[in-house]
Amino acid sequence: MTVGSLLVADLVIAVLAAAGWLGGGAAAAARRRPLALGLAAFALLATVARAITITALARAGWWFAAEKVLIAAPLSLAAVVVAGPRLLRAPGDIRSVAVPLLFAGYAESGALLVTVLHGYPASAGTGLLAVAGVVAATSVSWRVLGARPSRTVSRAAVVVAVAALVTGTGLAVAPDAAPATPHDHRHEDGRSVGEPTRRFTLTAATATVSVSGRDIAAWAFNGQVPGPELTATVGDVLEVTLRNRDIARGVTLHWHGYDVPNSQDGVPGVTQAAVLPGQEFVYRFRADQAGTYWYHTHAVSDVGVRMGLYGVLVVRPAPVTGVDVTVPVHTLAGLPLPAPRTEPVEAGVPVRLRLINTDSTTHRYALAGTPFQVAAIDGSDLQGPTPLVDTAVLIPAGGRYDLVFTAPATPVALFVDGRVVYSTGPVSAATGAWPVLDPLTYGVGSPVPWSRFDKEFTLVLDRGLDLHRLLPRYAHTVNGAADPNIPPQVVRLGDIVKFTIVDRSLVVHPWHLHGHHVLVLSRNGKPATGSPLWWDSFDVRPGDVWEVAFPADNPGMWANHCHNLAHADAGMTLHLMYS
Numbered sequence: 001m002t003v004g005s006l007l008v009a010d011l012v013i014a015v016l017a018a019a020g021w022l023g024g025g026a027a028a029a030a031r032r033r034p035l036a037l038g039l040a041a042f043a044l045l046a047t048v049a050r051a052i053t054i055t056a057l058a059r060a061g062w063w064f065a066a067e068k069v070l071i072a073a074p075l076s077l078a079a080v081v082v083a084g085p086r087l088l089r090a091p092g093d094i095r096s097v098a099v100p101l102l103f104a105g106y107a108e109s110g111a112l113l114v115t116v117l118h119g120y121p122a123s124a125g126t127g128l129l130a131v132a133g134v135v136a137a138t139s140v141s142w143r144v145l146g147a148r149p150s151r152t153v154s155r156a157a158v159v160v161a162v163a164a165l166v167t168g169t170g171l172a173v174a175p176d177a178a179p180a181t182p183h184d185h186r187h188e189d190g191r192s193v194g195e196p197t198r199r200f201t202l203t204a205a206t207a208t209v210s211v212s213g214r215d216i217a218a219w220a221f222n223g224q225v226p227g228p229e230l231t232a233t234v235g236d237v238l239e240v241t242l243r244n245r246d247i248a249r250g251v252t253l254h255w256h257g258y259d260v261p262n263s264q265d266g267v268p269g270v271t272q273a274a275v276l277p278g279q280e281f282v283y284r285f286r287a288d289q290a291g292t293y294w295y296h297t298h299a300v301s302d303v304g305v306r307m308g309l310y311g312v313l314v315v316r317p318a319p320v321t322g323v324d325v326t327v328p329v330h331t332l333a334g335l336p337l338p339a340p341r342t343e344p345v346e347a348g349v350p351v352r353l354r355l356i357n358t359d360s361t362t363h364r365y366a367l368a369g370t371p372f373q374v375a376a377i378d379g380s381d382l383q384g385p386t387p388l389v390d391t392a393v394l395i396p397a398g399g400r401y402d403l404v405f406t407a408p409a410t411p412v413a414l415f416v417d418g419r420v421v422y423s424t425g426p427v428s429a430a431t432g433a434w435p436v437l438d439p440l441t442y443g444v445g446s447p448v449p450w451s452r453f454d455k456e457f458t459l460v461l462d463r464g465l466d467l468h469r470l471l472p473r474y475a476h477t478v479n480g481a482a483d484p485n486i487p488p489q490v491v492r493l494g495d496i497v498k499f500t501i502v503d504r505s506l507v508v509h510p511w512h513l514h515g516h517h518v519l520v521l522s523r524n525g526k527p528a529t530g531s532p533l534w535w536d537s538f539d540v541r542p543g544d545v546w547e548v549a550f551p552a553d554n555p556g557m558w559a560n561h562c563h564n565l566a567h568a569d570a571g572m573t574l575h576l577m578y579s
């Protein structure tokens with residue numbers, strides 16, 4: 001069983017246990033004896049089963065089980081100790097066990113709320129709040145059901161509840177250790193890179209574009225979705241003038257996967273101000289990384305990218321030989337882009353398909369009709385890629401794969417989620433059952449170039465209740481906090497930095513660090529054995545633990561966030577900062 005499915009199983013069992021105890025308590029209060037006994041027995045079983053899932057999760061990693069071991073387990077134990085013996089005595093008047101059963105239900109529910117609303121890390125404050133809630137609810141039930149406890153018991157309950165509530169609230173709302181993040185704007189302005197050799201102008205504006213014969217209201221660069229394809233040769237100096245005609249919420253250009261100087265990175269509020277209607281911003285950087293990249297707005301990025309403010313950036317080491325096609329996949333107003341394209345290619349001609357996922361979720365790509373190699377991922381060439389046949393690849397949000405093959409005499413087709421996007425002729429193939437490539441075991445390995453790390457950080461991805469501008473929201477959190485309250489990771493120029501990224505939530509988080517490529521060290525305790533993978537975008541799935549490392553060689557303040565842009569907007573954004 002994967003850790004991801006254990007997390008789901010544990011949650012389901014916790015819900016069943018809580019519902020069983022509460023239902024049993026309610027049935028007992030209504031003197032429905034067989035129902036009460038049945039539900040309570042079921043709840044008891046579920047509570048015992050949960051001991052198994054919590055133990056398994058703790059063995060997979062403390063991050064997955066901290067609050068379950070520290071808060072849920074003691075509360076569950078109290079539930080069993082209080083309700084169990086009374087049930088076994090099978091009282092004549094079933095109503096007499098209503099309050100103990102309800103207490104068990106409140107205890108299980110309290111523990112469940114801690115997991116769902118607070119998550120990682122466990123804190124004394126949340127534990128005490130949970131205890132206060134359980135005591136308060138039990139006291140109310142006591143009064144309502146008329147089984148008045150003794151004066152001593154009720155006084156003790158009040159004292160415990162008030163003490164827990166006061167300490168718990170104090171601890172829970174105490175400000176996190178997040179320092180006010182000084183945003184340093186004294187970076188180089190991009191003028192020092194030399195005279196531009198490639199100039200482009202991108203004008204952002206609202207537009208109506210045609211997709212599959214339908215008119216769609218979009219936000220577009222130069223009136224088209226995707227925006228113009230920007231191409232350069234290694235060594236070029238790019239100058240891109242961004243203008244905003246009427247995007248009221250502002251635009252910027254972020255060069256996804258391109259390790260530009262910090263001042264050119266296009267993150268509003270961090271590296272520049274958003275470009276408002278009527279304004280412009282000029283980006284300049286040297287094209288010294290070859291490969292497949294893309295650009296997109298980083299201002300209200302969830303909405304902006306979804307509405308169409310993105311395009312392709314390709315930097316080639318030399319002029320094109322053979323066929324070189326970019327396939328930027330996107331979903332615009334629910335319709336898939338790009339439109340299918342068919343062009344015959346003569347047998348023997350080398351073909352490179354540059355696959356780009358510009359959506360916020362993973363896509364599945366399958367190339368039918370020819371053996372192929374994955375030549376590059378995220379712009380970096382792979383070492384010793386071997387031919388693949390009838391194998392699919394999963395590309396995370398923001399990620400890029402370059403597939404290469406020599407055109408056969410028969411047609412070839414690229415399927416994205418089962419739909420043909422590019423072909424050289426008619427192909428019918430059922431690609432749905434193909435195995436998926438694991439890049440961590442593909443190609444020829446090399447030893448990790450570092451023997452020690454100067455800085456190590458752990459990012460635990462989860463969900464939790466958060467106050468955002470005084471409004472409660474169910475945020476996507478990192479180490480229990482949401483943007484802007486997540487402390488930055490501070491490094492020094494020259495440090496070798498290691499990140500451990502843990503997903504204890506129930507959804508995929510495509511991780512994206514700006515300004516750097518990270519080398520994948522391991523996934524779920526298994527070292528990467530294939531070609532060195534230098535990635536800027538990778539899917540961290542529920543239950544996953546990834547270890548990645550990189551040299552801190554690009555000073556500045558860098559966004560480090562989930563590239564499911566809705567998650568990033570809902571709190572899952574932090575920063576890498578050079579001291």
Ligand SMILES: [Cu+2]
Binds near residue numbers: 476509510562567
């Ligand atoms: Cu995410």
